[in-house]
Amino acid sequence: MTGYVLRRLLQGLGAILGVITVTFILTYIVPVNPAQMIAGPSATPEVVARIGHQLGLDQPLPVRYVHYLWNLVHFDLGRSYAQRTEVSALVATHLPVTLKLMLTGIACELLIGIPIGILSSVAQGSWWDRGFTLFAFVGVSTPQFVVGLVLLYLFAYLVPWFPLGGYGNGALDHYVLPALSVGFAGAGWYARVLRSSLVDVLRQDYVRTARAKGVRPRSQVFRHGLRNAMLPVIALVGLDLGVFMGGVIVVEQVFALPGLGQMMWQAIQVLDIPVIMGGVLMTSIFVVVGNLLADMIYPLLDPRIQYH
């Protein structure tokens, strides 16, 4: 098991390095001179050139790349061009917001998706099932920002239960609607996945045996069925850590949450390369760690799965 984890961690590091490299080259290809952005409209070409030199932009790509990696190894993410502050400080203030949104979002997915999945698999083919199927399709196919705006309009403007966006002091009430927005699509997805896997599992021999020996229906589903049927859902949760990083950019924008998404969005607009790089780095770490976590939970749920 330890060997497996180490191997996966190394693979993950490789993946992160790859992402960084590609992003670095992309920011180099973009036909924009960050020095010009910093220098502003009234700057003379000499001033632009001087700022470019200070930032090391006049050095060849490989030199800049090695320089960046060297700093990264020393946990130095560089200084933001636009904000004129350390990128690590920016990440430190924005990361907790995104983490909280992610966790509450996943909680929403599970709390909505699992009950629906169970109900529709048990009551297969009923009107309930069809209603839930419809819900799932609507959920999966509605963009998160639309859900967000509709929720905001309904439950913050028309019926002022929740704040109209913003972060406040980070209290939970600011997270309810954003978490629902990111979780809505996932909930539909989870419900569908859980329904089909639970339907499969409940048809298996061991469940029939359980039923034959008189196990109560509730136990059949929860003790015997769900444990096996949850595996694909767990995998999805792990993947979601990565997928969410895409969604939170939009949702954080709609709800004015000062998370990584907002940090990235603002940085991209002004081509603040160090901040973009920092954001991409964090995102890739999320994806790698999420996948790893999902893989490690498998054997705990299903003793048949073992890693070597």
Place this chain on the structure above:
Amino acid sequence: MKLRMWLLALAIALASAGAAFAANSKVVLTFQNDISTLDPAIGYNWDNWSMIQAIFDGLMTYKPGTTELEPALATSYDISSDGLTYTFTLRQGVTFTDGEPFNAQDVKYSFERMLNPATQSPGVGFYTGIEGAQAFIDGKAQGVSGIEVLSPTQVRFTLTAPDATFLNKLALNFSFVVPPKAVEKWGKDFGHHPVGTGGFSMKEWVPGQRLVLVKNPDYFVPSEPKVDEIEFQFGVDPNVAFLRLQRGEVDILGDGIPSSQFAKVMSDPKLKQLVVSSDQIETSFVSLNTTMKPFDDVGVRQALNMAIDRSQVLRVINNRAGAADQILPPTMPGYNPDFKGFPYDPAKAKQMLADAGYPNGFSSTLYTSNVDPNPRIAQVVQQQLAQIGVKLDIRSLSPSAVIDAAGQGKAPMVWSGGMAWLDDYPDPNDFWWPILGCDSAVPGGWNWARYCNKELDAQGQKADAMVQPSQRDARIALWKDIFTKASQDAPWIPLFNERSYVMHTPRMGGIGFKVAGIYTPVNYKEIEIVGGQ
């Protein structure tokens, strides 16, 4: 069980949400983007520009609500007859909000800090006319020889050539005075720990969330500021801010009225009275690269000007602007009310194209920012020019990519929307040297039309040498003549002059909303609470 806990949490959250907003005397503003810095030498954005004006002061400022200059940290000034030296007598008894006294040495220090290349100030270009500034920037001198401290209350600037807008430049943020001690203490992070002599001091700044400014009780203008505290909330979507304003949770929309709500607001008498509109000193234009074929032909450029029905363009932006007929906006001194530009006449435009040797039109490329509504405006231009046979290929890129391509002189046509030239100070020469003068028609320059008319440049220099207040009228008349000739030469297709719309709650008022092209979005020192909620 889990579900029940979730519901309980929900209930608690709901209760706390209700208690969160009690009546409050402070003013709340929202912006979508976090501000980058409050360093006066560096900040150059729509959102932080006037925050810096609230925290810091320069030697000069504008009379509230006007474009009339008056001394701020100075009490008086004297201009030599050759227009080369400016001697300022400074205000006495002024302290920075950290308690340090202000004196002439701080003025010199602040200028040298701003000019120092390590500061990376975008404003350096305004001050290279000070004697010795260029040598200092190039590292050839320890200090700027043209800034002399005569006594603790007197400072003298010497210029290399007369500059009629030098006083305007001393009212720009970049020239604002910073306290040496605090700057040394915070170093590169001074922009996040600003200390000035201004009407407000910074109480709190949580990046990405909020900035709180509180009134400086010792401010040297006793009548300012008129509110005790201003809280800026960041990351607020303009649509959400608009809803919150109607609930009274937000006093002023920093980013203006969202375009999707604009028509609704202006047709609702109750909402409309909460809107203050002001003409910006701005022109949005399509630049025509005069060094490229066929735009090197003035007939072609004039023909394109005639082919555009500007009212169609204005419709795209809900008429949030006035149609432009020349380079200078009507709010800028030097605007020529008798010059009617090139009225819409597609038949004549087609004829002129034929005369210039393009009876079947030609093809070209129009660059535009990809931020809405600019691609839509570019499409209107595309459709209208198609009527006279000019086929445009639209390149919609990020603003920075457009600025880069245009600055390198690679773009035949550029729609300036979203990147347009806003005045730095209300003087016509600010619309000449950086965007139409020969010196700016260089790689990285902002003269996207690559327009270079040596004769008009020479006249401009002549106008800028008229520095005495008594010569002002003659000077403006000369600039008016220059711009009329340049407009006739049509390096641009001027489309419109933007209006800015600020929306506030009924309780807000004051002269601070009259921005005169100087404040963005308002003058924080002059906004006041005039009524109940």
